[in-house]
Amino acid sequence: MIGADRISANLTLHTDKYQINMMYAHWLHGTMNQQAVFELSFRKLPFGNGYAVVAGLERVVQFIKQLRFTEEEIAYLREQEENYDEAFLSELESLRFTGDIDAMPEGTLAFPNEPLLRVRARIAEAQLVETAILNFINFQTLIATKAARVKQAAPNDVLMEFGTRRAQEGDAAIWGARAAYVAGFDATSNMRAGMLFGIPTKGTHAHSWVQSHSTELEAFERYAEALPDQVTLLVDTYDTLRSGVPNAIKVGLSLAAKGKRMSAIRLDSGDLAYLSKQARVMLDEAGLTDVKIVASNDLDENLIFNLKAQGAKIDSWGVGTKLITAADQPALGGVYKLVAIERDQRMEPVIKISSNPEKVSTPGVKDVYRLVNLASGKAEADYLAFEDEENVRAGAELELFDPAHPYLNKRISDYEAIPLLVPIFQGGECVYELPTLQAIRSHHTRQLELFWPEYLRKLNPEGYPVDLSPAVWEKKMDLIKRYKDKR
């Protein structure tokens, strides 16, 4: 077999070569079983948004469960790298994920510099899974965040994901469709995504349907005959207001005479504000007040916002290319950093120093809590504390300070601390029951309700505080100093 015919479901080698090289070097030096803790976080929010919407965990769970080197993977490694010792390769045969993973559930709102996911495992395993975990979480979180922005622009309209034809290949299309649904889209046009994930599917028809008939009216009539209960007619093939809308009205009236209802018309070019207003008047004057107007054509949250400001009479939006490719920011820069390593049978916090202060990692195994003010019911800050810190769990008064400007501080005592990382794998066993997509969507909606609108607005949102416990901050300062002294 060659090329595409060889693509299998086994994603174990969906990793960078340097991970396997490091695994091998650990094996050679007898350090493969050293316990390590890595945390996944991002430093900068995409699209200038005030928050990110976590997505990708289901794919991570599926990936971790199937992790194994079969004969095929081992043979490939043998062929690729003559340095790999046979004894190493044979040890890979029995390798399974045996560690712990804790993560924010999908739909959770996340902010810069806090762990979205934490892996505690033998270092060899933790390295092996880095690339795929970043790949899944970075992409799906990016698309869910973009979708959340679109949802904000049209919170009460029907949002349809139309991106597959322009997506960065097949997996991106279906997992992107799922991510959009997590963040509040109502449907996708991708039937496979619908089948795999239970996302509602919707569709209108293409220009080719009209072009393939001798007249537009005939095309509309035949389409309505085939799908009388859910017909949406695309009215812009020839002339939207002179031909498309009048022809659609004829079909709508004839359906109405049979007790049926034309669902909608779709506009896909021209001035969508003007055309939708004109079309609305024409439909209403014909008595078709319940026929909706769908728009598509390179839409994104800014265009939708603008069209609404122009008074466009659009009820439903088909959003493709700009959503599925995250056109204005094609990647989320999530990173996976080592925060602690086993030395002399205890876990020791480690740091990564950088000349860019934003890139200095925060050492130690941390939990992250969302501090919700009990009086207002709103989130005040996220709080990173070492896993053995009792204060926050016990609800003790906390001092909150901005890690970049520690003199900016305040105290908080009347709060609920919600732990954001939940156990997903323990000792290699999956202990997390994957929620249904409906449950994920509800969780996302409840998350949004926790925040003041200032943090959520699309344009120039307030920065939501992500604070460190004094112990975490001191450890970070201590390691920075130790590193400086070492140089």
Ligand SMILES: Nc1ncnc2c1ncn2[C@@H]1O[C@H](COP(=O)(O)OP(=O)(O)OP(=O)(O)O)[C@@H](O)[C@H]1O
């Ligand atoms: N009223 C409006 N205000 C702002 N932008 C609009 C408005 N109406 C449409 N747009 C957007 O302007 C862009 C260009 O629209 P236009 O109709 O020129 O597209 P087009 O694809 O070139 O049309 P056609 O398919 O006829 O070639 C699209 O992204 C469209 O969504």
Ligand SMILES: O=P(O)(O)OC[C@H]1O[C@H](OP(=O)(O)OP(=O)(O)O)[C@H](O)[C@@H]1O
């Ligand atoms: O603009 P997007 O946000 O990416 O939305 C998807 C686009 O895909 C279709 O166009 P296409 O020209 O591919 O096919 P068509 O002949 O059916 O219009 C559809 O008409 C939309 O314009």
Ligand SMILES: O=C(O)c1cccnc1
């Ligand atoms: O159903 C539609 O109208 C549709 C689906 C995919 C892409 N463009 C349009």
